[in-house]
Amino acid sequence: MKTTTTKNNSKANTEKEQFLNNILAKKKIQSPTCVTVCAVN
Amino acid sequence: MIQEITKSNKALLSALDCDEDNIIIEGFMERYSVNRDEASEILQETKKWLWLASENIKEKKSFRLFIDNSLLIIDEMWHNFILHTRIYQKFCNEKLNLFVHHEPTSASEKIRGFDSEEEKQKYQKFQEEKLRQQLSYIYDKLGAETVSKWYEEFPEKFNEKKIHAIKR
Numbered sequence: 239m240k241t242t243t244t245k246n247n248s249k250a251n252t253e254k255e256q257f258l259n260n261i262l263a264k265k266k267i268q269s270p271t272c273v274t275v276c277a278v279n
Numbered sequence: 280m281i282q283e284i285t286k287s288n289k290a291l292l293s294a295l296d297c298d299e300d301n302i303i304i305e306g307f308m309e310r311y312s313v314n315r316d317e318a319s320e321i322l323q324e325t326k327k328w329l330w331l332a333s334e335n336i337k338e339k340k341s342f343r344l345f346i347d348n349s350l351l352i353i354d355e356m357w358h359n360f361i362l363h364t365r366i367y368q369k370f371c372n373e374k375l376n377l378f379v380h381h382e383p384t385s386a387s388e389k390i391r392g393f394d395s396e397e398e399k400q401k402y403q404k405f406q407e408e409k410l411r412q413q414l415s416y417i418y419d420k421l422g423a424e425t426v427s428k429w430y431e432e433f434p435e436k437f438n439e440k441k442i443h444a445i446k447r
Contacts, residue, residue: 255341258414261430267406268347 288421294327295326295374299366307359312445318356321437324428325356326370331420333375342412349430351436357381 282331300322307318346354360367361381371378393399417426 252307254415254418254423257426258411258418261414262407262411265349265430266409267403278343 288425291327291330291421292323295330295365297370297371297374299363301367302359302366303356303363306363307356309440310359310447311355312447321352321356321358324425324433325353325360327421328353328357328426328429329371329379330375331417332379333371334375334420335376335416336379340416342409342416343414344416345420348439349409349434351439351442352433353429355442380405 300319303322304315304318305311307321307446310314311318313321328344328350334346335342346357358381360370368378393402414426414430
């Protein structure tokens, strides 16, 4: 059971990495236009 | 309740729903040539962005979210939202429990000069890592669909040139 869970997590991580790599490969890296800054009320 | 929501965009948007959404949508339509459905969708995505920014702070992450050219239309809606100061403040207080400030990057920071190719590559590598970190965070909190909408669909539909063209 534990092995199956580990395998599933590993598969999900690989899918995520591939997905993000595809997006990054298509994107030209640019400087940020703005950043978010928060003040706790 | 909102803090427990991850990847369930529909539930999140329902939790972020405001009585004054129409005022923000109509304000955006006065400033940009978009239809109501488009303006409504951009506002929904901007609210998700603001929620994510507040989560990033509450979780005391070592990085802050940033807007680059891919997310320009979200930035434009954010500017429009901020114009309605009372509604924006109410949204931050009631929905995020945190006031999310907007801090533009200065012109001198945007136009960077490099003394060497090595320095330029080092900077680009740093920016790429920051972006990867942000994409990973968005993926974990809001799912692949949101990453794709923000970094593939929106830049295609609303790039800098197109935003300039729809400004009234």
